[in-house]
Amino acid sequence: MTTTHIREQIDAMSDEDRFFASAYLQHLSNEADPQHKAALAARMTRMDEGHKFTLDQLVDVHQELERQGL
Numbered sequence: 001m002t003t004t005h006i007r008e009q010i011d012a013m014s015d016e017d018r019f020f021a022s023a024y025l026q027h028l029s030n031e032a033d034p035q036h037k038a039a040l041a042a043r044m045t046r047m048d049e050g051h052k053f054t055l056d057q058l059v060d061v062h063q064e065l066e067r068q069g070l
Contacts, residue, residue, distance in 0.1 A: 010018060030036045
């Protein structure tokens with residue numbers, strides 16, 4: 001498959017399909033990035049050490065962001 005063919009197929013996609021294609025390409029990029037892997041590992045370590053949020057805390061943060069229009 002050529003780059004031109006891929007571009008033609010992307011041009012023919014719906015906005016929703018382009019969104020998912022873009023997200024997939026970003027996923028592939030992140031998966032190959034050692035810094036991204038290290039950041040995920042550090043986050044998991046913090047969570048394993050107990051630095052977590054409860055569902056109620058997350059709901060509160062979400063509601064506050066909505067109040068702020070974010």
